[in-house]
Every structure is written in structure tokens, then in C-alpha cells.
Amino acid sequence: MDYEKQYHEYLARVNRALEAACNTYLPEESEVCRAARYSLMSGGKRIRAVLVLSVCDMLHGNAEAAEQFAAAVEMLHCYSLIHDDLPCMDNDDLRRGKPSCHKAFGEATAMLAGDVLLTEAFNAVAHAPASAEICVRAAQALGMGAGSHGMVYGQELDLKYEALAATEEQLRLIHRHKTGALINAAIQMGAAAAQATEQQSKELEDYAYGIGLVFQIVDDVLDVVGSQEQLGKPIGSDSENGKTTFVTLFGTDGAMELAKKLNNETCASLSREFGEKSAFLVELAKELLVRRS
Numbered sequence: 001m002d003y004e005k006q007y008h009e010y011l012a013r014v015n016r017a018l019e020a021a022c023n024t025y026l027p028e029e030s031e032v033c034r035a036a037r038y039s040l041m042s043g044g045k046r047i048r049a050v051l052v053l054s055v056c057d058m059l060h061g062n063a064e065a066a067e068q069f070a071a072a073v074e075m076l077h078c079y080s081l082i083h084d085d086l087p088c089m090d091n092d093d094l095r096r097g098k099p100s101c102h103k104a105f106g107e108a109t110a111m112l113a114g115d116v117l118l119t120e121a122f123n124a125v126a127h128a129p130a131s132a133e134i135c136v137r138a139a140q141a142l143g144m145g146a147g148s149h150g151m152v153y154g155q156e157l158d159l160k161y162e163a164l165a166a167t168e169e170q171l172r173l174i175h176r177h178k179t180g181a182l183i184n185a186a187i188q189m190g191a192a193a194a195q196a197t198e199q200q201s202k203e204l205e206d207y208a209y210g211i212g213l214v215f216q217i218v219d220d221v222l223d224v225v226g227s228q229e230q231l232g233k234p235i236g237s238d239s240e241n242g243k244t245t246f247v248t249l250f251g252t253d254g255a256m257e258l259a260k261k262l263n264n265e266t267c268a269s270l271s272r273e274f275g276e277k278s279a280f281l282v283e284l285a286k287e288l289l290v291r292r293s
Contacts, residue, residue, distance in 0.1 A: 003283040007050065014049040017071040025075075025120035035105040035113035040078045042096045047215075047288070048186035049074045054284070055187050055204060058277050061194025065130035069138050069189040072124040076146055077182060079117035082110055084155075118146075130193065137192040145185025154178025166244040172213065180212025203273040210266030211285045217259040218291060220245035221252050226292065263289045 018040060026033035026040075049070035056066035085092040085100040086107065093103050102110035125139045144150055154177030161174060187208045191201050224247050246255040267282045274281075 001279050001283070003280065003287070006054075006280055007284070010050045010053045011046055013053060013067055014046045014070050014074065017049075017067040018074060021068075021071040021075065021120075021124055025123060026116070031105070032109055032112040032116055035101055035109050036078075036082075036117050038104060039082050039095070039101045039113065040075060040117065042098055044096055045293075046070075046074060047284075048077055048183060050284070051183065051186045051208075051281075052190040052193070054280050055190030055196075056193040058274065058281065059191065059194030059196055059200065061190070061196075062130050062134065063193075065128045065134060065138075066190055066193040068124055068128040069193060070186075072121040072128075072138075073142065073182070073186045073189060075117045075121040075124065076142060079114040079121070080146075080151060080155075080182070082114040082117070086110065089155075089159075125189075134192055134195065138189045141185045141188035141192060145181040145183075145188075150177055150181030150185065154181060162243055168249055171244060171246065171249070175213055175216040176209055179216045180209040183212040183215070184208035200273075203270065207266055207270045207281065207285075210262055210269075211288055214259045214263050214266070214285070215288050217246045217255050217262075218289060220247045221255050221259075222292070223247070224252055259289055 022037050022040065026036050028034060028037070052070040052073060053063075053066050055061075056063060081095060082101045084090050085095055086102055093100055095101070098104070100110070101113055105113065121142065122139060125135055125142060128135050128138070130138075146152065154174055157170075157174040158178055161170060166174065184205055187204050188201060191204055196204070223245070246258065249255075250258060263285055267285050270278045270285075271282060
């Protein structure tokens with residue numbers, strides 16, 4: 001398997017699906033929808049969307065449905081980034097090397113742009129070319145990963161512990177919800193498109209939360225050792241705000257050692273369950289470990 005070639009093939013499919021979603025759900029005559037398009041189509045690694053497609057492919061599922069599910073999870077992820085950047089949250093001026101949505105369009109329009117992306121994400125799932133059973137299963141996965149049992153709860157915990165020192169256990173809880181839950185939603189949407197068994201879904205869930213934690217640990221390290229040019233957003237904000245991170249607890253070297261250990265365990269478990277079919281997902285996990293942006 002040529003990982004880079006496969007990743008770029010997935011990326012091309014995702015971008016086509018996003019363009020179609022923009023044309024269907026985000027009419028250009030609306031200023032709010034133009035703001036949503038601005039953030040949605042501003043690039044990015046599209047990791048969650050790629051996970052939808054790769055899991056579906058691994059399990060020989062409905063590729064057309066998976067592409068629409070991939071667009072939906074990117075729309076929802078984008079809403080969360082727009083809202084994260086707002087002055088009432090992280091107050092960040094840059095996202096992916098460009099002015100944040102509220103800097104480009106104003107705070108009220110950015111708020112509504114996030115709202116429309118969140119809402120239309122579920123519209124996209126509902127209209128995917130698949131059976132009602134598959135679409136409902138995908139919608140359940142997205143709702144669970146994004147809502148009060150997932151990402152939003154993680155964001156609530158993140159805000160709570162801005163003013164409090166967090167233990168490792170508390171930090172893992174924050175990021176299991178804030179980062180891991182939406183990654184798992186993407187993976188379970190890919191599994192839904194393939195009508196995966198309960199056992200397959202459980203093994204994929206373990207992989208999702210494993211790479212989600214690794215992703216966050218690497219994020220914490222990059223906030224210390226990375227550059228604004230590489231990351232496309234301000235760095236050093238965690239330490240400036242006195243926020244507990246994995247670097248706070250373990251140092252940069254210790255945090256990366258923990259990430260490597262978690263990654264090895266996650267990949268080994270996935271390979272035992274799915275064998276050679278999981279090669280792309282294993283390689284993706286390794287790439288997340290060494291990313292620089």
C-alpha cells in the first residue's frame with residue numbers, strides 16, 4: 001500500500017463531497033453561508049473525513065454514503081472550530097493560516113455560520129444514498145460524538161480546568177470527550193456505511209479513542225515546540241493561560257514517550273482484529289504521531 005497516494009485519493013473524494021455539500025446546503029446568496037464556506041473550504045488535513053472513507057473501504061461498505069457522511073463530519077468539526085475561535089472561548093485570530101471566521105465576517109455572523117454547519121451536517125446524513133437504517137445509525141454516531149456525551153462535554157470540562165490544575169486522569173477524561181469522541185463518531189459513521197458488526201465497531205472504537213488521545217498529546221507538544229507558520233494558528237496559548245497539558249505533567253519528551261506507547265498499543269490491537277486490511281489505519285496513526293501541523 002502506498003499510504004501517501006491513498007491518503008490523497010481520499011482527500012480528493014472528501015473535497016468533492018464538500019463542494020457538493022456547499023452547493024446543496026450553503027447557498028452563496030447568504031452571508032452566513034458564505035462565512036461557513038470560507039471556514040469549511042479553507043483546507044486542513046480532513047482526518048475525520050478520511051477516517052470515514054477508510055473504515056468504510058476496509059469493511060467493503062457503501063462508498064457513496066460514506067462520502068456524504070465524511071462531508072457531514074467535516075461540517076460539524078468546522079462548526080466546532082469556528083465556535084472555539086470566538087472571543088468568548090479561545091479568542092484565536094488565526095485558523096489554518098487565515099483570519100478566523102469571526103475576524104473575517106464578524107462575531108455574530110461567525111456564530112451563525114457555526115450554527116448552520118452543525119444543523120446542515122445532520123441534513124447531509126439524512127439525505128445520504130443509503131437505507132434509513134444506515135442513515136439513522138450514522139446520525140446516532142454523529143450526535144453521540146458531538147453532543148452532551150461527547151465533544152461539547154469535553155469542551156465544558158476544558159473550560160472548567162482552565163482555572164484548575166488537572167490530573168492525568170482528568171486530562172484524559174477531557175480529551176476522550178473533546179477530541180476522541182468526534183474521531184470515534186467519524187469511524188463509527190464509516191462502520192455504519194459498511195454495516196459493521198458490534199464486535200468490529202467495538203474494536204474500531206478502541207482505535208478511535210487511542211488515536212484521539214495521541215492526537216491531543218502531540219497537539220500539546222506542538223503548542224510548545226511548533227511554530228505559527230507550521231500550525232496555522234497561534235502557539236504558546238496553553239502556557240500563557242496557565243492551562244494543564246500533557247507537557248505540563250510529563251514534559252515534551254515524556255509526553256511524546258507516552259504518545260508512542262499509546263500508539264503502539266492501539267495499532268497492535270487493531271492489527272490483531274483486522275489483519276492486513278487495517279494497514280492504512282495503522283499508517284495513519286503513525287503519521288499522526290510524527291505530524292508537525
